[in-house]
Amino acid sequence: MAGFQDLLQFVFAGITSGAIYALIALGFCVVHKTIGIVNFTQVDFVSLGGMFLFSGLFWSGLPMLAALPCAVAAVTGVGLVVEYLGIRPSRSQHHLVLIFLTIGISIILRGTMKLVWGKNRMAVPPLLGEEPLRIAGATILPQAVAILVVTALAIGLLIFFFRGTRLGLCMRAVASNQAAAEVVGIPVGRIRAASFALAGGLGGLAGVLVTPITTLSYDVGVLLGLKGFAAAILGGFGSFPGAVLGGVLLGLLESLAAGYWSSAYKDVAAFVVLLLVLFVRPKGLLGR
Amino acid sequence: MIANRERFYYFIYLHRTGLTVAALSTVLLVWPLIESNPYNLGLSNLIAIYAMVVLGLNLFVGYAGQISLGHAAFFAIGAYGSAIGTTTLGGPAWLVMVAVALATALVALAVGVPALKLSGHYLAMATLGFNIVVYTILVQWDAVTGGPSGFSGIPFLRIGPLALDSEIRLHYLVWTFTMLSLLLCLNLVRSGVGRGLAALAEDEAAAAVLGVDTRRAKVKVFVLSAVLAALAGSLFAHCYAFVSPDSFDIFVSVDFVIMVVVGGMGSVWGTLFGTALITLLPEWIEALERFKDIIHGLILVLILLFLPQGLVTGLVDAVRRRIALRHHHA
Numbered sequence: 001m002a003g004f005q006d007l008l009q010f011v012f013a014g015i016t017s018g019a020i021y022a023l024i025a026l027g028f029c030v031v032h033k034t035i036g037i038v039n040f041t042q043v044d045f046v047s048l049g050g051m052f053l054f055s056g057l058f059w060s061g062l063p064m065l066a067a068l069p070c071a072v073a074a075v076t077g078v079g080l081v082v083e084y085l086g087i088r089p090s091r092s093q094h095h096l097v098l099i100f101l102t103i104g105i106s107i108i109l110r111g112t113m114k115l116v117w118g119k120n121r122m123a124v125p126p127l128l129g130e131e132p133l134r135i136a137g138a139t140i141l142p143q144a145v146a147i148l149v150v151t152a153l154a155i156g157l158l159i160f161f162f163r164g165t166r167l168g169l170c171m172r173a174v175a176s177n178q179a180a181a182e183v184v185g186i187p188v189g190r191i192r193a194a195s196f197a198l199a200g201g202l203g204g205l206a207g208v209l210v211t212p213i214t215t216l217s218y219d220v221g222v223l224l225g226l227k228g229f230a231a232a233i234l235g236g237f238g239s240f241p242g243a244v245l246g247g248v249l250l251g252l253l254e255s256l257a258a259g260y261w262s263s264a265y266k267d268v269a270a271f272v273v274l275l276l277v278l279f280v281r282p283k284g285l286l287g288r
Numbered sequence: 289m290i291a292n293r294e295r296f297y298y299f300i301y302l303h304r305t306g307l308t309v310a311a312l313s314t315v316l317l318v319w320p321l322i323e324s325n326p327y328n329l330g331l332s333n334l335i336a337i338y339a340m341v342v343l344g345l346n347l348f349v350g351y352a353g354q355i356s357l358g359h360a361a362f363f364a365i366g367a368y369g370s371a372i373g374t375t376t377l378g379g380p381a382w383l384v385m386v387a388v389a390l391a392t393a394l395v396a397l398a399v400g401v402p403a404l405k406l407s408g409h410y411l412a413m414a415t416l417g418f419n420i421v422v423y424t425i426l427v428q429w430d431a432v433t434g435g436p437s438g439f440s441g442i443p444f445l446r447i448g449p450l451a452l453d454s455e456i457r458l459h460y461l462v463w464t465f466t467m468l469s470l471l472l473c474l475n476l477v478r479s480g481v482g483r484g485l486a487a488l489a490e491d492e493a494a495a496a497v498l499g500v501d502t503r504r505a506k507v508k509v510f511v512l513s514a515v516l517a518a519l520a521g522s523l524f525a526h527c528y529a530f531v532s533p534d535s536f537d538i539f540v541s542v543d544f545v546i547m548v549v550v551g552g553m554g555s556v557w558g559t560l561f562g563t564a565l566i567t568l569l570p571e572w573i574e575a576l577e578r579f580k581d582i583i584h585g586l587i588l589v590l591i592l593l594f595l596p597q598g599l600v601t602g603l604v605d606a607v608r609r610r611i612a613l614r615h616h617h618a
Contacts, residue, residue, distance in 0.1 A: 111581030
């Protein structure tokens with residue numbers, strides 16, 4: 001019975017971190033779909049989400065329910081600014097140049113966070129209480145429940161956004177054929193900006209949800225973000241269901257590796273499996 | 289008289305690469321006689337070592353049009369391979385260096401072949417993941433690698449009875465390697481293989497139509513660049529007699545990429561300039577320690593925004609354009 005309880009515990013943990021990876025992976029996919037690049041600032045959107053939540057709670061004294069949406073909105077704004085000041089003025093539209101630009105902007109964002117919030121680790125209180133719940137002998141933190149519920153809601157909203165709203169449909173049009181979208185009068189520049197904003201919102205949401213568990217620092221997003229990237233690739237880069245599937249699988253893999261093998265090498269296990277999957281099925285699980 | 293002068297200019301133009309290499313080699317030969325400060329020599333040695341990595345990486349980025357965010361991992365395999373091979377296993381240093389370079393070639397093949405099957409940016413992920421795996425192993429497997437506190441007591445390289453143990457001797461060692469790599473790259477980009485690669489970077493489909501085996505070409509350059517990084521890593525270990533995981537994390541890989549971009553993607557000479565600038569930058573802006581990252585990032589962003597061909601190529605192009613326009617108007 002103890003074996004089953006352990007397994008259940010690892011599965012809970014894996015799905016929780018998997019949900020976070022899925023959110024980050026979705027952010028990577030959105031920008032990849034509209035611009036065709038890997039946006040490395042996604043990594044810092046995650047840290048920024050946590051930072052803004054921290055500031056909202058402790059500098060402005062907002063209640064949690066107000067600070068959380070404010071933080072996500074603020075990161076959405078940062079996404080817009082990044083596109084407007086960093087990507088749009090580029091003279092070259094070459095993908096390599098744009099990708100390296102996002103790396104440069106990511107370095108600037110990290111440097112700025114270090115200046116504003118300092119290098120120390122900070123603690124962010126969880127969304128719900130701290131009393132762990134018990135399910136079939138395994139314990140689960142209320143924050144993990146919050147992560148799962150909010151992620152599910154966000155994915156639902158995202159589906160609605162892409163199928164039922166004008167902006168979402170425009171984004172899909174640009175993703176499937178940019179020239180054709182331009183011809184029918186869709187403002188491609190604005191759509192690209194919107195995709196950065198959406199990526200910022202998704203990254204920021206991942207950040208506000210995960211930092212109560214991980215503690216907060218200016219570079220907390222780096223490893224989380226790169227795993228989100230890995231999840232996106234695992235699922236098939238550019239595929240939204242693939243991003244969610246990839247995120248959950250990566251989370252499970254990592255927590256099972258940590259539980260049954262070694263917690264020091266859990267990242268190694270995750271990335272080695274990713275390399276193996278790329279070896280067998282280079283387009284990812286759901287990639288076309 | 290005029291004909292002679294024209295002929296002289298033409299001679300210089302014709303042999304510009306060879307003459308520049310000769311001039312640079314001469315400067316490097318006499319440099320330790322002028323500069324005796326070991327700290328400055330140490331810095332220029334570091335530039336030489338990084339330049340080797342960045343030369344290979346630039347071939348890969350600039351000519352094969354791909355991104356690697358894991359060259360610090362190949363650099364690490366070279367450094368730790370030499371460290372463990374010569375110290376723990378007691379092998380002869382030069383032989384270990386060659387063996388490690390060969391092993392790195394195999395590793396690069398294993399990482400590169402699947403990731404380069406597809407166009408797109410899968411290799412960015414594969415190399416990034418690979419770098420994280422290597423870094424984690426360096427930190428965690430402390431029985432073999434010395435863990436986070438590093439690996440010390442690596443012997444200096446020897447040529448016969450001569451131990452390469454002072455900054456000046458190391459200067460000649462590392463710059464010999466770097467100049468050989470530079471010559472290799474200069475010749476490679478002018479060979480059929482190099483022209484094929486340049487075509488590949490410009491337009492993969494067009495290159496394929498013209499008969500360039502694009503996948504093979506990309507894998508070859510990737511392996512070559514990994515081997516150069518491994519050799520540089522071995523030199524790094526033997527120069528400093530100490531290595532620690534901090535020199536090989538993903539941010540170092542990102543720094544290598546920045547050096548490529550600053551020097552100009554696809555510019556062999558620019559590589560030397562970019563490497564020197566980014567290596568020396570922390571020395572110059574020490575007073576601005578708090579803003580170090582922001583300045584680093586800003587340099588990268590501004591160059592990419594306004595001179596996407598890199599600082600050297602971009603400025604040279606701008607001057608050429610100016611001159612051409614003046615001729616046109618006159």
